[in-house]
Amino acid sequence: MAEWRVTVDRSRCMGSGICTAMAGTYFLMDGERSRPAAEGVPPGEAVLDAADSCPAGAITVTAADGEVVGPRD
Numbered sequence: 001m002a003e004w005r006v007t008v009d010r011s012r013c014m015g016s017g018i019c020t021a022m023a024g025t026y027f028l029m030d031g032e033r034s035r036p037a038a039e040g041v042p043p044g045e046a047v048l049d050a051a052d053s054c055p056a057g058a059i060t061v062t063a064a065d066g067e068v069v070g071p072r073d
């Protein structure tokens, strides 16, 4: 399956560290804010769960066809 793309809007991130705690494979703290460890990620629940849990709504996960798959409603 094609990779998903994950982004962190660093202007929205409030540095809670939830994403790095939940999915440290995919997110790193860079100073006081998170950033993706890599732009492309294998499709999976962990990155979606992190996007769902971000209190700032800063994480967006996009499928290869451009569809936004996370956060989920």
Ligand code: SF4
Residues within 6 Å of the ligand: 008, 012, 013, 014, 015, 016, 017, 018, 019, 020, 027, 033, 034, 053, 054, 055, 056, 057, 058, 059
């Ligand atoms: S969960 Fe959201 S607010 Fe918290 S560090 Fe990650 S991107 Fe930033």
